[in-house]
Structure formats: structure tokens, C-alpha cells
Amino acid sequence: DQQVKQNSPSLSVQEGRISILNCDYTNSMFDYFLWYKKYPAEGPTFLISISSIKDKNEDGRFTVFLNKSAKHLSLHIVPSQPGDSAVYFCAASGGSYIPTFGRGTSLIVHP
Amino acid sequence: KAGVTQTPRYLIKTRGQQVTLSCSPISGHRSVSWYQQTPGQGLQFLFEYFSETQRNKGNFPGRFSGRQFSNSRSEMNVSTLELGDSALYLCASSRGLAELYEQYFGPGTRLTVT
Numbered sequence: 001d002q003q004v005k006q007n008s009p010s011l012s013v014q015e016g017r018i019s020i021l022n023c024d025y026t027n028s029m030f031d032y033f034l035w036y037k038k039y040p041a042e043g044p045t046f047l048i049s050i051s052s053i054k055d056k057n058e059d060g061r062f063t064v065f066l067n068k069s070a071k072h073l074s075l076h077i078v079p080s081q082p083g084d085s086a087v088y089f090c091a092a093s094g095g096s097y098i099p100t101f102g103r104g105t106s107l108i109v110h111p
Numbered sequence: 112k113a114g115v116t117q118t119p120r121y122l123i124k125t126r127g128q129q130v131t132l133s134c135s136p137i138s139g140h141r142s143v144s145w146y147q148q149t150p151g152q153g154l155q156f157l158f159e160y161f162s163e164t165q166r167n168k169g170n171f172p173g174r175f176s177g178r179q180f181s182n183s184r185s186e187m188n189v190s191t192l193e194l195g196d197s198a199l200y201l202c203a204s205s206r207g208l209a210e211l212y213e214q215y216f217g218p219g220t221r222l223t224v225t
Binding site: 030036040041043044045047049058085089091093094095096097098099100101102103 | 115117144146151152153154156159165166167169203210211213214215217218219
């Protein structure tokens, strides 16, 4: 049973537009959420995180939104650039819960 | 600061053999976690070591084991390899407990079992 779900395996966006990647979780005990980006032949790279006491965290072009009541988080990339093309994983953890990853969303940004 | 390093990068083994993978964390990081990544399955947590002690273990058979040394370097061992063990094995380090801090991943070891 997947506790962290990324329901869109892939997303295609035009350069300069907004990319929105979504993630749902089922365990209400998770209180720390992270996004990682992965290029082929490399390990995942930490992108941005948010704790459950906040509903938004921003870092440059990347913003993560957390909706605790819906158990949903999203990553917004504005504006999207071709170099953002990668697989994005969301992860949830907290308390005694080990980091649990979604299966990833492949983002393709077209020039 | 040097990143997480993993050796070897690629490995081909035969069913029934055993394999040991190595991971050197970022300097100062005391937590090392191991993950298995297979197509369509995302990252599956194997175990976490902190200060040479295994803190958590994922839902994997006992054939998968690991250890951490006093310098925080970690090794992962898989005995009696099966075809299904073919995967990318990722090591990640963090400055504190994995559930509280972001993790920094190595490039992974690609294991192929034939």
C-alpha cells in the first residue's frame, strides 16, 4: 500500500510556463515533506522541503504548497526551463516514520 | 565539500552469489540510509544507520544487511542474489536522523544479477 502517491507518471510543459507536480499521502503522522529531482545516471538531489507547520515554502523558482486537510502537496516551478527536465520525487517523513518516497513524475520542458 | 560517493558504480553478479556495496557519506554526516530503486517502484527504503547503529529497516528479506563504521562509512551486503535484486542501489547521508533532515544521495550502484 503506497503511503505517498504521485499519480502523474509524466508531465510535459512549454518553456516559460508553470509546471505543477502533485503528491498525495495517506499517513497523517507525516510532518516533513521534501521534493527531490533526479537526472539520469545521477542520484536524487534535494530541492525543497516544507514542515507541517507551514503551508508554503518558496525558494527561487520553486514553491511547495502543503494542504494538510487534503493530505496533498504540490511543487510549482515558475518559469519552467529545459534544464528542469528530470524525474521529481516527493517524500514524506517525520516522527518515527522513515522517509517514504513516491514513484516519481517525469517532467519534460520543451524549448 | 565532497558529495556522497558509492563504489562500485556498476556490478554484474550471478544468481546465488553475494555482493558488498560501499558508501562514503558527506563529511560530518552521521546518518546513512540505503534505498533500492527499480523501474516503476520508486525508492524503497532498505535501512538507516546512525552512529554505527541500525535505526530502521525496511521490508526486505534478511539477505539484505548492512553496517556502519566509526567514520560513518557504510556497507551494504546482499547474500544469495536473486534475479529480482537487479536494481539501482542508492546511498544517502544526512546531518541528522533521516526522518528529520534532507538527504544527500550518491550516484548509486547499478547491480545486475544474471
